[in-house]
Amino acid sequence: xxxxxxxxxxxxxxxxxxxxxxxxxxxxxxxxxxxxxxxxxxxxxxxxxxxxxxxxxxxxxxxxxxxxxxxxxxxxxxxxxxxxxxxxxxxxxxxxxxxxxxxxxxxxxxxxxxxxxxxxxxxxxxxxxxxxxxxxxxxxxxxxxxxxxxxxxxxxxxxxxxxxxxxxxxxxxxxxxxxxxxxxxxxxxxxxxxxxxxxxxxxxxxxxxx
Numbered sequence: 001x002x003x004x005x006x007x008x009x010x011x012x013x014x015x016x017x018x019x020x021x022x023x024x025x026x027x028x029x030x031x032x033x034x035x036x037x038x039x040x041x042x043x044x045x046x047x048x049x050x051x052x053x054x055x056x057x058x059x060x061x062x063x064x065x066x067x068x069x070x071x072x073x074x075x076x077x078x079x080x081x082x083x084x085x086x087x088x089x090x091x092x093x094x095x096x097x098x099x100x101x102x103x104x105x106x107x108x109x110x111x112x113x114x115x116x117x118x119x120x121x122x123x124x125x126x127x128x129x130x131x132x133x134x135x136x137x138x139x140x141x142x143x144x145x146x147x148x149x150x151x152x153x154x155x156x157x158x159x160x161x162x163x164x165x166x167x168x169x170x171x172x173x174x175x176x177x178x179x180x181x182x183x184x185x186x187x188x189x190x191x192x193x194x195x196x197x198x199x200x201x202x203x204x205x206x207x208x209x210x
Contacts, residue, residue, distance in 0.1 A: 018148075018152055019152055019155055019156040019159065019162050019180070020152075020156075020179075020180050021054065021056075021148060021149060021152035022090050022149055022150075022152040022153035022156055023094075023156075023166070023178045023179060023180065024054065025050075025087055025090065025149050026087055026090050026091040026094065026178050027177055027178060028040045028041050028050060028087065029041075029087065029088075029091075030175075031173075031174055031175055031176060032091060032174070032175075032176030032177070032178075033095075033168070033169075033174040033175065033176025034173060034174025034175070034176065035174070037176075041080075041083075041084070043077070043080055044069050044076040044077060044079060044080040044142070045066065045069065047079075047080055047083050047145070048062060048065055048066060048069065048145065049062075051145040056145050056148050056149070057144075057145055061140075064140050065140060065142060065144075065145070068140050068142060069142060072142065075142055076142055079142045079143045079146070082114070082143065082146065083146055085110055086110060086111070086114050086146060086149070086150060088107075089106075089107040089108075089110035089111050090111065090149075090153050091176075091178070092104060092107050093107050093108065093111060093153075093157070094166050094168075094178055095168060095176075095178075097157075097163060097166065098166060098167065098168055111150065111153060111154070114146060114150040115150050115151070115154055117143070117146075117147070117150075118146070118147035118148075118150050118151055119151075121135060121141070121144070121147060122134065122135060122147070133151075135147075162180065165180050165181045165182065165186065166178060166179070166180060166181070167179055167180075167181040167186075167188055167189070169189070169190055169191040169196050170189040170190065170196075171190065171191070171196035175191055175196050177191035177196075179191060
């Protein structure tokens with residue numbers, strides 16, 4: 001019964017059209033560029049809840065994987081550690097790209113290793129609406145929520161237009177938030193004008209001569 005529920009769409013199609021998904025995942029560590037980053041995903045259950053909130057997995061898939069994680073706690077913990085390693089690799093690769101540098105080999109190897117795992121589990125299905133990525137998994141896989149994330153990172157990096165629009169919050173305290181700058185002149189500097197942008201504005205006002 002669980003396998004049937006899972007196979008009918010526990011994990012959604014690959015992340016076509018969601019190039020920012022990998023950025024959202026990278027941003028689950030707050031204040032990433034500071035010396036005191038704040039973790040928001042403390043275990044596999046937190047990771048699973050985040051993927052459900054992002055629409056990566058369905059409600060049925062969330063329930064199936066939650067039960068499986070409780071039965072296979074060590075395997076779930078290993079997937080959680082892989083997820084954190086992937087997140088940091090994606091973050092460092094994109095920060096290096098912003099700086100015009102080549103990524104570290106270990107980060108590229110981490111990304112490619114997870115990409116190989118993901119692509120091995122997908123096929124292209126030809127339907128009335130055209131070809132689409134479809135998950136070929138026939139049984140629950142604890143690491144399946146990672147697949148759309150790593151595919152999103154690959155598509156972002158392979159799209160020249162998109163990868164050149166990746167920016168990092170300029171807050172000097174080390175916010176480090178990554179975003180897609182979709183402004184016409186690519187002038188975005190902050191994660192949000194209501195957050196770091198507002199603090200920068202207040203600093204400028206205080207620095208003005210009286």
